[in-house]
Amino acid sequence: MSENSRNLVLIGMPGSGKSTVGVLLAKALAMGFIDTDLLIQADQGRTLQAIADEEGYERFRHIEEAVLSRLEVSGQVISTGGSAVYSDRAMNHLKQNGVVVFLDVPLATVQARIGDYSLRGISKRPDQSLEDLFRERHQLYARYADITIKGDAGSQGDICKAVRSAFADYNVR
Ligand SMILES: Nc1ncnc2c1ncn2[C@@H]1O[C@H](COP(=O)(O)OP(=O)(O)O)[C@@H](O)[C@H]1O
Ligand SMILES: O=C(O)C1=C[C@@H](OP(=O)(O)O)[C@@H](O)[C@H](O)C1
Numbered sequence: 379m380s381e382n383s384r385n386l387v388l389i390g391m392p393g394s395g396k397s398t399v400g401v402l403l404a405k406a407l408a409m410g411f412i413d414t415d416l417l418i419q420a421d422q423g424r425t426l427q428a429i430a431d432e433e434g435y436e437r438f439r440h441i442e443e444a445v446l447s448r449l450e451v452s453g454q455v456i457s458t459g460g461s462a463v464y465s466d467r468a469m470n471h472l473k474q475n476g477v478v479v480f481l482d483v484p485l486a487t488v489q490a491r492i493g494d495y496s497l498r499g500i501s502k503r504p505d506q507s508l509e510d511l512f513r514e515r516h517q518l519y520a521r522y523a524d525i526t527i528k529g530d531a532g533s534q535g536d537i538c539k540a541v542r543s544a545f546a547d548y549n550v551r
């Protein structure tokens with residue numbers, strides 16, 4: 379498969395930079411760009427916040443799994459939502475023709491970047507703290523990642539450069 383027909387799939391916590399760095403990557407690599415959060419909204423005809431409020435977090439994850447598992451694309455930078463890794467089916471599907479890049483940021487950076495998480499429709503158990511969610515998810519991101527990049531090691535341009543370099547190296551291996 380040529381370098382640009384493989385997808386580049388971004389995973390990581392909300393606030394790790396998947397959506398914003400994803401657009402920069404797509405421009406720099408002349409690839410397409412898909413934000414799966416927007417696909418979910420279009421599929422459902424309502425916002426993520428409305429889905430989370432009206433259906434609850436478990437149903438949200440099922441909807442996300444269904445949308446990700448039927449995605450058939452190539453040559454795309456795919457920015458997922460932070461809860462994508464709860465579905466083994468969806469992640470294995472994305473890995474079939476995609477290189478998965480984990481944007482790893484510390485909890486303090488997540489907190490600083492997302493502000494009041496109760497307003498952000500994060501898919502979590504109501505009783506679960508952000509700290510606990512971070513711990514639970516970190517091992518899932520690590521499990522599915524082909525490449526891990528520190529998402530707080532510079533500007534969005536710097537992170538974009540680091541991902542490009544690692545992606546190029548990965549593709550020639
Ligand atoms: N490297 C970075 N340095 C500073 N701010 C960043 C960086 N990457 C992302 N951000 C900011 O963090 C916030 C969340 O970024 P976003 O791309 O929406 O993350 P995600 O899609 O992973 O939730 C945005 O305000 C974005 O501008
Ligand atoms: O982590 C989460 O539970 C979520 C992250 C959001 O996407 P981002 O990671 O792009 O913020 C979005 O999918 C939804 O609000 C749930």
Ligand SMILES: [Mg+2]
Nearest residue numbers: 396397457458
């Ligand atoms: Mg996003």
